[in-house]
Amino acid sequence: MSHEQPFSLVITGARLVDGTGAAPVEDATLVVGGDGLVVHAGPGDRAPAGPAARTVDAGGRTLLPGFIDTHVHLGVESARQMVRRFEQDSTVEVFRTAERLRATLHAGVTTVRDLGGLPAGYRTAVERGLTEGPRIHTAVRILSHTGGHADFTSECGFDPSSGMGEIADTPDEVRLAVRRLLRSGADVIKVCATGGMSSPYDQPDDEGLTEEEIRTVVEEVARHGGRPVAAHAQGTAGILNAIRGGVTSVEHGYGMTARARELAGERGTFVVPTLSTVFDGIDKATMEPHHYEKKVRWSSITKENISAAIAEGVRIAMGTDAAMVPHGRNLRELTHLVALGMTPLQAITAGTRTAAELLGLDGETGTLEPGKRADLVLCEGDPLADIALLADPANVVLVAQAGEIRKNGLGA
Ligand SMILES: [Zn+2]
Structure with missing residues (x-):
């Protein structure tokens, strides 16, 4: 210049x-x-x-x-493809992921937090200008107990997700798992505090890591310079374990009862309600049957609890769970936040300033x-x-x- x-x-x-x-x-x-x-x-x-x-x-x-989408899965095309990742040619997948990065950026998202399935190399590639995309914070893999939300292993012992999960079952194992994730370049640790919608073998009300294990994750991360800990948490018991364990954010939070919302308020815990994945694209024809049935049941629970969280001023950051819904349509989430009671200005703030605060980037962007x-x-x-x-x-x-x-x- x-x-x-x-x-x-x-x-x-x-x-x-x-x-x-x-x-x-x-x-x-x-x-x-x-x-x-x-x-x-x-x-x-x-x-x-x-x-x-x-x-x-x-x-x-x-x-x-x-905008900042605080919950995406850019390494995965769709919920259906997540359990068929083993079929993908890994080179072709790199180019497809680059396409998803570009579509997300062009939708108005300049920063993302990827909560599982995106190697840290993509962050480096964007930083070096090898591909265009949002600035990336990535969890790399998802920490879950054996048989939990991020253990995709089938009954015959095969992992069709090609290693999206990081499995640990005791506080000691959890410490080791956190160390492996940090070694893989994780900017954020994603833990599963409950079962979920897209996983075939568990329910949103099933508990995941225990409160003690979650607290161990938070401690181990703090011993290594600190990073946010994001908890996949849908049912009430697991949400409470996550908040008490000291996580930075509750992801989904559908079962955020009055007690859980109060506790989140006291602790300053963020909630990322991923409303797009609850309300968009519920389609019997294209979804796995277990996924379809869970979504129908949980959408009314979500409407009630997240509307209340918005009214009570819980810290809400925008996140879509893109992959579970199509990539590159991220700002549809704002419409859902407004439908549950935010003003348009509040929804925009959830997708900018508050999201930057959750990522610890509020000194730089948002x-x-x-x-x-x-x-x-x-x-x-x-x-x-x-x-x-x-x-x-x-x-x-x-x-x-x-x-x-x-x-x-x-x-x-
Ligand atoms: Zn997710």
Whole structure:
């Protein structure tokens, strides 16, 4: 960049929703420095002037922080394919995963947390610019007890998931498992505190790791510099074990009763309700029968408990469980959060600032404020008036990461 161009990107004429939860600013200007960090995000008449390498006229569209999906499985195409991974050619799978990364980025998601099935090499590949994709935090594999949610082994002893699980059954084994996951490059540890919907041999109400084992995971991670611990937890007993064990987030949380919500509030535990996977695509024709039956039963329980969690102000971060629902439609989740009681502004905050807090990245991304990375999206229309606009990737006309434009549908 030459000395004559101190700014890498300037966007003018935008309705700015900055992700902090503040009211929108009309006719705003965003100025990005040569280092990819935000210099100014606010009223246009207060923006610093100077030449920029690139200028974009937002034309009244809405400028938002890049979204963060805190629960995806980018290494897996679908629930059905998860138990047929052994059939995949591993080289072809790398290219298919790269396609899913690009589709997710182009849907407006500039950062993801992958909670099982994505090797850390994908994080490195995105960092080095070998492929385009959201910035990645990955759990690599899923920690579960023998026969638990992430033990896909069939009755005849065959693992069709090709090693998505990390199996441990005692506190000592759990410590060892955490060490193996850290060695594999995990940014977050994913534990199974209950059974689940997609697993054939258990139920959401079945308990997974014990409270003691979960506490051991949290301790072992803390002894190695600390990282978030995410608990797959659907039934009430397992949710309580997870919160008492000290996890950072309860994933799914369908059985979050009043007691569990109260405890989450006291402990500051995040909840990632993955409503897309509860309410989208329930289809008898395409789903495994056990998966279909569980989903129908749990959708009404979820509606009741998550609506209450929203009303009570539990810390909710956006996550979809993409793979269980199609990739690249991540921002449909915002529509579901609004349907259960959030305002559009609250839903956007759940997918930006709160999600960044959950990942420990709130010093860097999640809001458009001076000093933050210019991870952003430009959306047609006003999503505060119609949150469903964001659900259609065609309306996400511009996506940038640290000021670098990754998608440009403006034709300019
Ligand atoms: Zn998941």
